[in-house]
Amino acid sequence: MSLSLVQKTTEFAKTTLQGAEAGHDWAHTERVLRNARLILEAESADGDVVELAAILHDIADAKFHNGNEELGPKLAGEFLKQQGLDDKRTEHVCNIIRHMSFKGGNENSAWTSLEMEIVQDADRLDAIGAIGIARAFQYGGFKNRSLYNPEIAPNLTMSKAAYRKSDAPTLNHFYEKLFLLKDRMNTSIGKKMALDRHLFMEEFVNQFLAEWEGRS
DSSP states (O other): OOHHHHHHHHHHHHHHTTTOOGGGSHHHHHHHHHHHHHHHTTSOSOHHHHHHHHHHTTTTOGGGTTTOSSHHHHHHHHHHHHTTOOHHHHHHHHHHHHHOSOOSTTOOOSOOOHHHHHHHHHHHHTTSHHHHHHHHHHHHHHTTOOSOOTTSOOOTTOOHHHHHHOOOOHHHHHHHTGGGGGGGOOSHHHHHHHHHHHHHHHHHHHHHHHHHTTOO
16 A cells, blocks of 8 residues: 555544544544554554554544444545545445444444454554543543443443443443453454453542542
């Protein structure tokens, strides 16, 4: 892949993400790209597809577009075709964007590829650990959710629709998604990195609850 395509795709994503919610902005995309490149070092995958999908994966996140899961793949596909990328790789990138997100409801994607597994791991790594904690509370604040309410228990059996509509306290999100990601990683490097970040989150939640309850 020519460097110019990476540069053009980067500029397109940066422009598209201007004004985005801070947990899903260009800085998030850049971290995902770095994670993906790190995982790529140990995997025999199409690096071009991985990098393009990582750069474009959040240009139209469904949660900010009335649940429209096709807008992101559509915009990505239109852009890549304009740049002259072949149809096979363009469709591969679009399928990664279409299927990689955690959708709740214990739902697994019906489509996958090694390249998607790499980008999915890279994205999930940014959802956990110290940055994952910061992003969770940033989004909770964006949605005006409470930090925690001991009277509202986490719901681990939500349907996909219920997960999308949930306005539960931010701390519930750790149980409903973030703590689940460690066991849903695909690659060996992703699994190793996820474990460290998972343990950090557990320490944080334990400390949070101790302070909330006056035990610390």
